[in-house]
Amino acid sequence: MVIIRKNTNFIHCTPVDPDQDLIHIDCASHIYPDGSVGIHNMCFSVRKHEIVSLCGQNGAGKSTLIEHLNGLLLPSQGDIWVEGRSITSGERGDLWKEVGIVFQRSEDQLFAPTVLDDVMFGLLNLGMNHEEAEAVARNALSAVGAEDICDKLPNYLSGGQRRLVAIAGILAMKPRVIAMDEPTSDLDPIHGALIERLIRDLRDRFDISVVIATHDMDLAARLSDRVCLVKNGLIFAEGCPKEIFYDTGLIEEAGLYLPDVVMTYLEFCKKRGIYPKDHPINRDDLVNLLVSGLS
Numbered sequence: 001m002v003i004i005r006k007n008t009n010f011i012h013c014t015p016v017d018p019d020q021d022l023i024h025i026d027c028a029s030h031i032y033p034d035g036s037v038g039i040h041n042m043c044f045s046v047r048k049h050e051i052v053s054l055c056g057q058n059g060a061g062k063s064t065l066i067e068h069l070n071g072l073l074l075p076s077q078g079d080i081w082v083e084g085r086s087i088t089s090g091e092r093g094d095l096w097k098e099v100g101i102v103f104q105r106s107e108d109q110l111f112a113p114t115v116l117d118d119v120m121f122g123l124l125n126l127g128m129n130h131e132e133a134e135a136v137a138r139n140a141l142s143a144v145g146a147e148d149i150c151d152k153l154p155n156y157l158s159g160g161q162r163r164l165v166a167i168a169g170i171l172a173m174k175p176r177v178i179a180m181d182e183p184t185s186d187l188d189p190i191h192g193a194l195i196e197r198l199i200r201d202l203r204d205r206f207d208i209s210v211v212i213a214t215h216d217m218d219l220a221a222r223l224s225d226r227v228c229l230v231k232n233g234l235i236f237a238e239g240c241p242k243e244i245f246y247d248t249g250l251i252e253e254a255g256l257y258l259p260d261v262v263m264t265y266l267e268f269c270k271k272r273g274i275y276p277k278d279h280p281i282n283r284d285d286l287v288n289l290l291v292s293g294l295s
């Protein structure tokens with residue numbers, strides 16, 4: 001079911017289901033010091049064992065929302081609950097362990113002398129001994145395919161390599177939720193595919209929920225359990241990819257484009273004079289449909 005929210009009628013919601021919602025944000029507003037509106041009437045939950053995408057144009061409010069997930073930013077009006085605990089009224093000192101953020105500009109995240117030191121930094125801060133921290137860090141680097149650059153200086157890494165190291169640093173901390181701002185935007189296709197696989201693994205093997213902010217509708221369609229459309233600081237619609245991406249009016253309202261698979265299928269149906277009743281959302285779905293023959 002697609003949930004539609006109107007800008008004007010915000011109804012504050014208390015945590016809907018503390019057993020399912022790892023994070024629940026009920027943010028009437030986030031106003032930056034210069035008066036810019038980052039968030040306006042945003043209600044958002046991260047549930048257990050899911051990949052959820054935030055899709056919207058530049059300036060829609062995706063990064064602002066992501067920075068609320070671990071209390072880096074707080075609502076000007078409203079509250080955030082992490083596993084049922086309000087973080088504006090309670091202690092938020094250890095939130096960075098539970099919710100890791102991989103920023104769009106990964107270079108802002110790396111500061112240690114070597115890649116390995118960087119990934120070990122948070123683990124040592126947690127009190128892990130050096131040997132154990134090194135083993136965990138090497139595992140995390142290997143999970144993202146960056147084990148061969150562990151002795152390099154972060155300053156000398158390419159943009160894509162920095163992204164991989166930043167993800168490894170967060171992964172090593174084993175948080176409950178990882179939020180990624182444009183996770184594949186500066187990666188080559190091989191590393192992009194590796195990160196895509198890793199995001200699925202985070203959910204399926206490590207039971208970490210993943211929030212992705214992206215303009216890449218193909219990525220969102222392939223990966224997401226749930227898609228949230230963001231505009232003017234508000235999530236104005238959310239649902240599963242098949243519902244959201246086959247609602248062309250909603251996608252247009254968000255100022256986005258349809259994923260390639262959806263566009264191809266709709267054009268194919270139009271040319272054949274077929275009603276588009278199936279909703280393939282990734283390439284495999286589409287190929288299987290075409291092979292089995294459309295009726």
Ligand SMILES: Nc1ncnc2c1ncn2[C@@H]1O[C@H](COP(=O)(O)OP(=O)(O)OP(=O)(O)O)[C@@H](O)[C@H]1O
Pocket residue numbers: 032033034036037038056057058059060061062063064065213
């Ligand atoms: N530090 C800041 N100070 C003032 N205004 C800000 C700041 N960061 C973001 N904004 C404003 O808040 C609004 C939402 O920006 P945000 O970065 O969250 O959008 P976004 O959807 O992540 O965009 P993009 O896809 O370009 O990264 C924009 O109007 C932006 O100009």
